Amino acid sequence: MFTxxxxxxxxxxxxxxxxxxxxSVWALIIxxxxxxxxxxxxxxIDGSLGNHYQILSxxxxxxxxxxxxxxxxVPAWTGMWNIGGEGQLLxxxxxxxxxxxxxxxxxxxxxxxxxLIVSAAFGMAWAAWPAIFKIKLKMDEVVTTLMGNYIAAQxxxxxxxxxxxxxxxxxxxxxxxxxSFVIPYLFEGTQFSATFFVAIVIVLALFIFRKRFLxxxxxxxxxxxxxxxxxxxxxxxxxxMLSMLIGGALxxxxxxxxxxxxxxxVMQSFSPGYGFTGLLVCLLAFNNPLLIVGIAFLFSVLHTxxxxxxxxxxxxxxxSGVLQAVMVLFVAAxxxxxxxxxxx
Amino acid sequence: xxxxxxxxxxxxxxxxxxLQILTCKSVSKTYPNGLEALxxxxxxxxxxxxxxxxxxxxxxxxxxxxxxxxxxxPSSGEITFKDKPFSPKHPSxxxxxxxxxxxxxxxxxxxxxxxxxxxxxxxNRFQNKLRKIDMAEVNRSVASLIEKLKMSIxxxxxxxxxxxxxxxxxxxxxxxxxxxxxxxLDEPTAVLAPNEVDDFLEFVMGIREMGKTVVFISHRLxxxxxxxxxxxxxxxxxVAGTFEKKEVDRESxxxxxxxxxxxxxxxxxxxxxxxxxxxVEEICDVSGTLKDLSFELHEGEILGFAGVGGNGQExxxxxxxxxxxxxxxxxxxxxxxxxxxxxxxxxxxxxAYITDDRMRKGLAPDRSIIDNSIAGHHKFxxxxxxxxxxxxxxxxxxxxxADYDVRTSKNGKTTVSALSGGNMQKLLVGREIxxxxxxxxxxxxxxxxxVAARKLIHDSFRKLSKAGSGIVLISGDLEEIxxxxxxxxxxxxxxxxxxxxxxxxxxxxxxxxxxxxxxxxDVHCSNAQP
Numbered sequence: 001m002f003t004x005x006x007x008x009x010x011x012x013x014x015x016x017x018x019x020x021x022x023x024s025v026w027a028l029i030i031x032x033x034x035x036x037x038x039x040x041x042x043x044x045i046d047g048s049l050g051n052h053y054q055i056l057s058x059x060x061x062x063x064x065x066x067x068x069x070x071x072x073x074v075p076a077w078t079g080m081w082n083i084g085g086e087g088q089l090l091x092x093x094x095x096x097x098x099x100x101x102x103x104x105x106x107x108x109x110x111x112x113x114x115x116l117i118v119s120a121a122f123g124m125a126w127a128a129w130p131a132i133f134k135i136k137l138k139m140d141e142v143v144t145t146l147m148g149n150y151i152a153a154q155x156x157x158x159x160x161x162x163x164x165x166x167x168x169x170x171x172x173x174x175x176x177x178x179x180s181f182v183i184p185y186l187f188e189g190t191q192f193s194a195t196f197f198v199a200i201v202i203v204l205a206l207f208i209f210r211k212r213f214l215x216x217x218x219x220x221x222x223x224x225x226x227x228x229x230x231x232x233x234x235x236x237x238x239x240x241m242l243s244m245l246i247g248g249a250l251x252x253x254x255x256x257x258x259x260x261x262x263x264x265x266v267m268q269s270f271s272p273g274y275g276f277t278g279l280l281v282c283l284l285a286f287n288n289p290l291l292i293v294g295i296a297f298l299f300s301v302l303h304t305x306x307x308x309x310x311x312x313x314x315x316x317x318x319x320s321g322v323l324q325a326v327m328v329l330f331v332a333a334x335x336x337x338x339x340x341x342x343x344x
Numbered sequence: 345x346x347x348x349x350x351x352x353x354x355x356x357x358x359x360x361x362x363l364q365i366l367t368c369k370s371v372s373k374t375y376p377n378g379l380e381a382l383x384x385x386x387x388x389x390x391x392x393x394x395x396x397x398x399x400x401x402x403x404x405x406x407x408x409x410x411x412x413x414x415x416x417x418p419s420s421g422e423i424t425f426k427d428k429p430f431s432p433k434h435p436s437x438x439x440x441x442x443x444x445x446x447x448x449x450x451x452x453x454x455x456x457x458x459x460x461x462x463x464x465x466x467x468n469r470f471q472n473k474l475r476k477i478d479m480a481e482v483n484r485s486v487a488s489l490i491e492k493l494k495m496s497i498x499x500x501x502x503x504x505x506x507x508x509x510x511x512x513x514x515x516x517x518x519x520x521x522x523x524x525x526x527x528x529l530d531e532p533t534a535v536l537a538p539n540e541v542d543d544f545l546e547f548v549m550g551i552r553e554m555g556k557t558v559v560f561i562s563h564r565l566x567x568x569x570x571x572x573x574x575x576x577x578x579x580x581x582x583v584a585g586t587f588e589k590k591e592v593d594r595e596s597x598x599x600x601x602x603x604x605x606x607x608x609x610x611x612x613x614x615x616x617x618x619x620x621x622x623x624v625e626e627i628c629d630v631s632g633t634l635k636d637l638s639f640e641l642h643e644g645e646i647l648g649f650a651g652v653g654g655n656g657q658e659x660x661x662x663x664x665x666x667x668x669x670x671x672x673x674x675x676x677x678x679x680x681x682x683x684x685x686x687x688x689x690x691x692x693x694x695x696a697y698i699t700d701d702r703m704r705k706g707l708a709p710d711r712s713i714i715d716n717s718i719a720g721h722h723k724f725x726x727x728x729x730x731x732x733x734x735x736x737x738x739x740x741x742x743x744x745x746a747d748y749d750v751r752t753s754k755n756g757k758t759t760v761s762a763l764s765g766g767n768m769q770k771l772l773v774g775r776e777i778x779x780x781x782x783x784x785x786x787x788x789x790x791x792x793x794x795v796a797a798r799k800l801i802h803d804s805f806r807k808l809s810k811a812g813s814g815i816v817l818i819s820g821d822l823e824e825i826x827x828x829x830x831x832x833x834x835x836x837x838x839x840x841x842x843x844x845x846x847x848x849x850x851x852x853x854x855x856x857x858x859x860x861x862x863x864x865x866d867v868h869c870s871n872a873q874p
Contacts, residue, residue, distance in 0.1 A: 212731050214722055221719060224708040231665075231697060231705060232719035233688035
């Protein structure tokens with residue numbers, strides 16, 4: 001909350017060097033892919049920010065990334081690792097879809113809110129058991145949340161293949177949600193919807209929660225030194241549990257928003273790994289909610305832009321994953337340089 | 345280079361320390377945040393001597409040592425080591441030149457054995473052709489050094505199971521194993537019990553007899569005068585002087601360290617109030633260390649627990665704090681049982697805790713002073729119920745900084761890890777006393793703290809007790825207990841073997857009880873209060 005900010009020249013030049021390093025390796029990779037780096041960067045920028053359709057589509061891509069990253073960040077504040085965003089997101093998506101195709105409360109807004117609450121609850125439930133195992137049995141949450149992803153994927157596969165399969169469809173997928181559950185697109189020709197604002201509001205809320213609220217303070221001192229926190233009257237187990245539940249809820253909500261705002265159903269390969277990308281975003285943002293927005297934007301730009309890159313050059317769109325990975329590697333390396341040197 | 349430079353003119357030359365091994369000339373260090381830690385520091389260390397460096401917390405001792413050991417770079421100045429210019433960029437360079445350092449906060453890997461810790465970093469010497477490390481050979485070579493140094497540890501012990509004094513021995517082993525001839529000991533006795541200190545000092549002299557040079561950093565002038573050949577005094581980043589031991593006495597060194605005469609003549613009050621605040625009734629803990637321990641703490645009383653480390657002091661603290669469950673007995677605060685209260689519940693009821701390990705338990709070192717000050721207090725609604733009132737939090741932290749003279753380079757936003765050990769401790773003490781507790785539990789409250797900070801902490805304890813609070817003072821520093829406590833209970837193997845009240849203190853007698861020579865059978869000895 002009150003960390004001193006000393007803008008030392010060394011830190012600044014390190015950050016600058018970091019950006020230069022990442023950009024030059026990106027350039028190299030694009031060049032190896034058979035395109036001039038400058039043109040490559042142009043295609044990426046043009047394809048993601050060139051006109052308002054592309055900007056809106058880039059912003060829309062940020063929604064699941066922001067929430068999946070926040071799902072990692074909140075538990076990380078208390079020193080918990082939530083690697084299970086992917087599974088929580090899938091279950092959340094299924095929860096929203098389940099409500100969406102099976103019930104109807106008559107009023108659109110009520111429908112949407114209920115579906116989102118259910119999606120958050122599903123995600124929360126999937127984060128709850130690793131948290132309980134960790135606190136009661138000291139089982140490492142990295143392992144349980146990670147493994148939970150695969151279990152969740154199989155459960156979803158079963159649900160959409162057998163009990164909740166759309167009878168009219170040849171594919172394994174749920175029926176469409178009712179139209180009163182759909183969060184409408186705001187502009188013609190893009191999938192951009194109010195979900196973006198939901199994500200931004202949540203991030204701001206988390207930011208204020210961490211900086212200004214007693215509970216946020218307790219989260220932070222728990223993550224910093226749990227023995228100290230316990231002595232200071234923080235119920236460490238409860239705090240850690242709560243942070244995991246919030247994380248799970250955020251990931252579940254990401255799934256719910258995807259269903260209501262875009263796909264309108266859950267199908268096989270619903271998530272192209274949002275949970276894991278969210279983890280990377282969170283790592284790059286050092287668990288900071290505002291930075292998460294920035295990094296998610298960058299990832300989004302790379303993602304939408306690389307599709308354009310593929311259209312105009314011989315570089316495949318999958319390059320965006322490689323570029324993201326380069327960023328992660330460099331940030332991790334520089335972090336150990338700056339932070340790790342301190343205690344020699 | 346003059347052979348005699350650094351020593352005052354006409355000083356008698358010690359028979360062993362003649363040639364310099366290390367010379368510092370006008371070494372200065374200014375941190376990026378503007379803190380001038382060292383100003384034009386010049387002194388020399390001679391071959392084969394024990395050179396003590398004394399100074400208050402924040403006087404620059406740690407900075408100086410970190411410069412010598414290559415952990416930070418000086419802003420200006422020259423250092424010569426073994427007749428060559430010396431500017432190590434990394435501790436490994438210092439180590440390669442035969443320098444070794446035992447840190448105040450141990451740097452050992454908890455989960456591996458003594459021998460593994462000792463050879464860590466050079467284990468490839470023990471690799472066979474298949475690059476497998478020959479553990480038997482590692483253990484053998486470490487065991488031979490242990491034997492040579494007459495230590496009582498086994499190379500196969502795991503660090504996590506060792507008491508602090510043994511861990512320190514491992515640190516020293518690690519240093520000497522690397523053929524070190526220049527050993528820096530950073531406040532080595534801070535973690536030791538009184539009876540361990542003598543052995544340790546003897547051990548240090550043994551290192552000197554092996555022909556090694558020792559730089560000994562300590563706050564305890566008694567120890568310094570027991571073993572040092574020469575003494576360098578640092579005050580606020582400057583050298584106040586380097587002296588042969590014979591030229592100075594304790595009082596003058598203390599004066600030079602602090603700059604003003606300190607009053608060593610404070611005494612506890614000899615009358616007790618009759619109201620009991622805390623009564624401990626025949627407690628046994630689940631670990632089986634404490635055995636039927638009973639005592640009463642009165643209003644305004646400081647009750648000292650003396651004892652050699654590992655005789656139940658830690659368990660007593662944890663049992664009172666609620667971290668260690670009782671198997672029998674009861675603890676009552678003003679008549680109501682604390683048995684079902686956890687640590688925080690006890691705090692709400694009126695307990696406060698000064699833990700023995702400030703880095704691990706008492707503070708969150710990577711958070712700011714403000715964050716650390718409001719911890720615990722935030723539960724009482726002082727800074728708002730839901731949202732934090734930042735200006736109140738800041739004002740609260742600043743009041744602790746001012747009242748307890750916490751020296752920080754900037755303000756409350758400084759991270760605690762940037763403070764020196766003594767200032768961290770003052771912050772911790774200030775925060776706990778600010779709870780205005782009915783009972784303050786204080787474990788080793790002045791470990792690694794200089795004379796001035798120690799006096800400040802002691803004064804604040806006296807003030808608190810005058811205001812009516814009871815203090816349970818658990819300390820390995822007998823002098824501290826005798827200075828402060830109205831009554832002393834000696835712990836031996838988890839039992840109270842003696843109890844005496846001021847002014848009937850006799851350190852020799854207490855030490856008999858501490859070491860088990862006397863006691864065990866009659867719990868209330870001749871000096872017990874009526």
